Amino acid sequence: KAGVTQTPRYLIKTRGQQVTLSCSPISGHRSVSWYQQTPGQGLQFLFEYFSETQRNKGNFPGRFSGRQFSNSRSEMNVSTLELGDSALYLCASSNTGTGGSYEQYFGPGTRLTVT
Amino acid sequence: AQSVTQLDSQVPVFEEAPVELRCNYSSSVSVYLFWYVQYPNQGLQLLLKYLSGSTLVESINGFEAEFNKSQTSFHLRKPSVHISDTAEYFCAVHTGNQFYFGTGTSLTVIP
Numbered sequence: 001k002a003g004v005t006q007t008p009r010y011l012i013k014t015r016g017q018q019v020t021l022s023c024s025p026i027s028g029h030r031s032v033s034w035y036q037q038t039p040g041q042g043l044q045f046l047f048e049y050f051s052e053t054q055r056n057k058g059n060f061p062g063r064f065s066g067r068q069f070s071n072s073r074s075e076m077n078v079s080t081l082e083l084g085d086s087a088l089y090l091c092a093s094s095n096t097g098t099g100g101s102y103e104q105y106f107g108p109g110t111r112l113t114v115t
Numbered sequence: 116a117q118s119v120t121q122l123d124s125q126v127p128v129f130e131e132a133p134v135e136l137r138c139n140y141s142s143s144v145s146v147y148l149f150w151y152v153q154y155p156n157q158g159l160q161l162l163l164k165y166l167s168g169s170t171l172v173e174s175i176n177g178f179e180a181e182f183n184k185s186q187t188s189f190h191l192r193k194p195s196v197h198i199s200d201t202a203e204y205f206c207a208v209h210t211g212n213q214f215y216f217g218t219g220t221s222l223t224v225i226p
Contacts, residue, residue, distance in 0.1 A: 004158075033214065042218030043159075043205065056213045090158055092214075102147050102166065102209050106158035 002027065004107035006091050012113045018079040021110045025072050025093030031055075032074040033104065034066060037088040046089075049074055050096070078112075086114045117142055119208050121217035128196055129225050136191040136220045138180075138206030147209040148189040150180055153219075154202045162204070165189065176200075196224045 005024045013019050025032050033056075034046040045058035049068035068074045072093075078085055088111050092104035118141040128134045140146065147166050151159040163174040170182040180191045189206060201224045206217040 035216075040218075043216040045214070045216070048213065092159075096209075096212065103149060103161050103164055104159075104207075104214055106151075106160070108158045 004091060004093050004105050006089075006107035006110050008110060009108065010111045010113075012115060013081050014115055015081055015083060017081050018077065019081060019112065021076045021078075021089055021091075021112075023074045023076070023091030023093075023107060025074070025091075026105055029093035029095050029105070030072055031094045031096045032068055032072065033092045033094070034074070034076050035090045035092065036060075037090055037109070038086075043090065046076065081114045083114050086112060088112075117146075117208055117210050117213075117215045119206055119215050119217040121204075121206055121220050123220050124218065125221045125223070127223045127225055130198055131195045133194050134192065134196050134200075134222065136204050136206075136222065138189045138191065138217060140187050140189070140206075140208045140215075142187070142210065145210060148180070148182055149207040149209070150174075150178070150189070150191050151205045151207060151216075152202045153205065159205060162191075196222070198224050198226060200224050 007022045031050045033048040035043040048056040052068045063079045066076045088109045090109045091107045094104045120139045149164045150162040152162045153159045163172045165172050165182045173179045178193045204220045208215045
């Protein structure tokens with residue numbers, strides 16, 4: 001099976017702009033989670049989508065939003081970018097649910113730099 | 116809410132020496148436990164997991180971790196490290212339909 005793919009891999013944006021990141025999960029996985037990774041903060045959970053519905057949400061401002069499509073692909077949007085949004089954004093898919101293995105499979109991430 | 120604590124942010128160790136990376140979590144109610152490894156400029160890769168059964172789990176590259184329910188710990192160990200083990204290691208807990216990650220431990224193997 002193909003792994004989790006994320007596009008783009010690198011992105012440079014200016015403060016105030018908005019950005020959309022994309023994630024394609026492993027085939028058959030219905031759960032997609034997004035994380036923000038910064039030095040010293042580790043992985044901070046943004047949100048999780050399962051079957052097109054947001055199932056869990058972390059403690060991030062409303063500028064961070066996401067959605068999931070019927071094919072389980074997910075997008076994450078950040079509006080009005082701030083310098084502090086510079087980070088590696090990781091997407092992970094899993095087969096959570098009855099009979100699922102519960103483990104998460106991570107994509108390579110999108111490195112966002114806000115100038 | 117669940118919390119995962121990795122007390123050691125950085126662990127330097129000489130090549131071929133043993134190492135232990137510590138992980139504690141806050142609640143023992145129905146948890147699944149994981150260790151992930153992240154090499155530079157890459158995403159996270161699953162190293163090993165505990166879902167049920169034997170409390171000692173092993174990875175293919177010599178790491179092992181033991182689930183200790185009474186101490187709510189899931190420490191990662193390796194008897195002899197290699198240069199190639201230099202990476203960031205994350206402990207994770209799955210409970211209540213959500214994953215919780217620790218802040219990571221940077222393992223540096225010194226030649």
